[in-house]
Amino acid sequence: MPFWEEKSLSQMNDAEWEALCDGCGRCCLVKLEDEDSGEIITSDVRCKLLDGDTCACTDYPNRKAKVPDCIKLTPENVLTIPWIPRTCAYRRLAEGKGLAWWHPLIAGDMQAIEDVGVSVRGRTVSELEVQPGEWEDHAVDWPEYEPPEDI
Secondary structure, eight states: OOHHHHSOGGGOOHHHHHHTOOOOOGGGEEEEEOTTTOOEEEEEEEOTTBOTTTOOBTTGGGHHHHSTTOOOOOTTTTTTOTTSOTTOHHHHHHTTOOOOTTSHHHHSSSHHHHHTTOOOTTSOEEGGGOOTTOGGGGBOSGGGOOOOSOO
């Protein structure tokens, strides 16, 4: 039985925890909050450390030092962060769902997340390239897309 089916998130070791990340990059997109309504708006602006072509953090071990507001997901906080994508493996498992059929641990490769439209690869701009006053121009809804449960 695969580790994600026999262990809870809190029982997983570091390697198992990290293996759950599908590498989509959605959690590394800048979110904007509407001051009046409190609504969270997702943008196509990526964290300065996210490589837009590989969807990998360019300095994962030191990300908290370089990006102080980077949030480390834990079994305790994964369901309390409202902007964690519904497609996120951590969220899905915490909600009692299994991994999606397109998840690399199920599909066997990373291509499936791009094929189904979950990956942010090639669809973002670095926060270093966005000028003050332009943030609202980058609001998008595609990061909220959820592929069908099966094909």
